[in-house]
Amino acid sequence: MPEIEKREIDHALEKWAEHIASSHAREETLGLVGLVSHGDVLAQRLTRILREKGFRKIQCGAIDVTLYRDDIDLRQARLALRSSDLPFSTDGMPLILVDDVVQSGRTARAALDAIFEYGRPERVELHCLVEREGRQLPIHPDYAAFRLTEEGAGDTVRVLLTEEDGKDIIEY
Amino acid sequence: MKPRKDLITIESLSDEDIRTILESAVSMKEIFTKSVKKVPVLRGKSVLTLFYEPSTRTRSSFEVAAHRLSADVTTFTPSTSSVVKGESVHDTIDTLMSMKMDYIIVRHKNSGIPAVIARHCNASVINAGDGAHAHPSQAFLDAFTIREHFGAVEGRRVVIIGDILHSRVARSTSCILQRLGAQVAFMGPRSLVPPMRYTGIECLADWDAVFAWKPDVIYLLRVQNERIENPFFPAADYHHAFGVTEQRLRRIEDEGMAVMHPGPVNRGVELCDAAMEYKNCLVCNQVENGIAARMSILYHLTPGTLS
Numbered sequence: 001m002p003e004i005e006k007r008e009i010d011h012a013l014e015k016w017a018e019h020i021a022s023s024h025a026r027e028e029t030l031g032l033v034g035l036v037s038h039g040d041v042l043a044q045r046l047t048r049i050l051r052e053k054g055f056r057k058i059q060c061g062a063i064d065v066t067l068y069r070d071d072i073d074l075r076q077a078r079l080a081l082r083s084s085d086l087p088f089s090t091d092g093m094p095l096i097l098v099d100d101v102v103q104s105g106r107t108a109r110a111a112l113d114a115i116f117e118y119g120r121p122e123r124v125e126l127h128c129l130v131e132r133e134g135r136q137l138p139i140h141p142d143y144a145a146f147r148l149t150e151e152g153a154g155d156t157v158r159v160l161l162t163e164e165d166g167k168d169i170i171e172y
Numbered sequence: 173m174k175p176r177k178d179l180i181t182i183e184s185l186s187d188e189d190i191r192t193i194l195e196s197a198v199s200m201k202e203i204f205t206k207s208v209k210k211v212p213v214l215r216g217k218s219v220l221t222l223f224y225e226p227s228t229r230t231r232s233s234f235e236v237a238a239h240r241l242s243a244d245v246t247t248f249t250p251s252t253s254s255v256v257k258g259e260s261v262h263d264t265i266d267t268l269m270s271m272k273m274d275y276i277i278v279r280h281k282n283s284g285i286p287a288v289i290a291r292h293c294n295a296s297v298i299n300a301g302d303g304a305h306a307h308p309s310q311a312f313l314d315a316f317t318i319r320e321h322f323g324a325v326e327g328r329r330v331v332i333i334g335d336i337l338h339s340r341v342a343r344s345t346s347c348i349l350q351r352l353g354a355q356v357a358f359m360g361p362r363s364l365v366p367p368m369r370y371t372g373i374e375c376l377a378d379w380d381a382v383f384a385w386k387p388d389v390i391y392l393l394r395v396q397n398e399r400i401e402n403p404f405f406p407a408a409d410y411h412h413a414f415g416v417t418e419q420r421l422r423r424i425e426d427e428g429m430a431v432m433h434p435g436p437v438n439r440g441v442e443l444c445d446a447a448m449e450y451k452n453c454l455v456c457n458q459v460e461n462g463i464a465a466r467m468s469i470l471y472h473l474t475p476g477t478l479s
Contacts, residue, residue, distance in 0.1 A: 064199060066213075067199075067203075067211040067212070067213040067241075067471075068211065068212060068213070069213075072213060076175045076474065077173055077174055077175045077176075077474065078173065078471055078472050078474065080173070080192055080195065080196065081195065081196040081198075081199035081200075081468075081471075082199065083198060083199055083202065084199065084202050113212070116208075117206050117207065117208035117210075117211075118206050118207060118208075119207055
């Protein structure tokens with residue numbers, strides 16, 4: 001199974017933060033909201049890098065979108081819920097939703113529904129670590145650190161991150 | 173958590189089921205702090221509340237919980253229905269099932285009725301109290317409230333005081349607390365605390381024994397006059413012997429114990445007025461947490477599957 005290693009992930013996160021820094025002003029109040037699990041870890045790492053780059057007003061939060069998913073009746077048992085933590089008002093703020101993998105677009109759709117129940121952000125961008133082919137909804141990430149084509153990828157993509165899984169690696 | 177259709181008793185749940193439902197209750201409570209206090213997870217699902225016994229808080233708590241999950245709620249009132257014309261429970265359920273309900277929340281004065289209904293239909297059945305048998309959603313909200321207040325249930329000492337014999341709350345709440353690693357003791361009128369029936373639960377003689385046991389939580393049961401044909405003693409005598417009087421409250425405050433009650437409180441019987449104002453009186457927390465716990469229960473049950 002092909003892999004993307006920690007060194008490449010670290011490098012991708014630096015480039016990702018540079019992309020955000022190039023499209024947002026440092027004095028701007030900006031919110032990074034990660035989708036649990038893994039998206040929240042990526043949002044925290046990006047927030048740390050961006051603070052070092054002078055983004056003093058950046059805010060970081062996490063949301064669990066399980067209760068907004070459209071596949072509840074397709075599963076025999078309910079998914080366990082994880083805590084959301086959005087300790088700031090999103091009203092009028094530009095937000096970046098951060099996910100580990102965007103493929104069908106259904107999780108991102110659920111995240112959009114969820115985020116608007118916390119307030120009315122000024123605008124919302126979708127960023128991800130890995131974008132795969134296989135979109136089922138007209139939703140596309142504004143930024144993807146890695147893009148995997150069908151030829152290059154297996155059936156599943158697994159993103160492992162040290163904070164959740166003990167190591168950084170992407171298997172595909 | 174494995175697929176589960178019904179919630180009839182705490183005893184029927186695995187440890188994993190209990191922990192999963194409690195964990196999810198925390199996430200459900202987070203919804204209360206959002207500008208939109210509602211999630212779409214049960215959109216299009218039908219919930220029926222079927223209460224053959226009077227209830228204010230349990231019924232409204234389940235209804236609020238179902239609304240916050242975006243379910244449609246139908247309230248069935250047996251006192252104004254065909255039940256008063258002699259319709260059996262089975263016939264009532266057949267009628268209601270033809271309305272394609274997904275969840276039925278049942279309270280009945282007879283033990284075992286929710287289990288009978290659960291076997292009789294595809295809907296998820298939640299026992300909202302059956303006779304003196306079980307009240308599992310109360311158990312979840314009690315465990316959730318203790319966990320929230322102390323950080324964990326494990327290792328806590330909880331004394332339940334009152335009419336244990338007639339109390340479904342005592343049965344279900346003591347069961348969940350023991351399963352989560354708490355120590356439980358009972359105290360009450362001797363004839364209403366049958367010690368041989370409970371394993372691992374100490375029976376304390378009086379308030380002196382309660383204070384000597386050093387509980388973290390004093391849990392007062394409601395005196396259930398509706399289940400007792402001939403009251404054992406006047407309310408003032410009960411308060412003096414088993415209630416939280418102002419004098420006992422001072423000691424409870426000094427030692428920082430929490431006070432809980434399933435409600436509705438008979439003021440001057442189980443609790444003095446001042447006890448309701450005590451900072452560690454968790455009765456209002458129990459009401460709020462009841463909604464979160466019931467949201468979690470509704471979410472985790474899957475209609476049409478086998479329990």
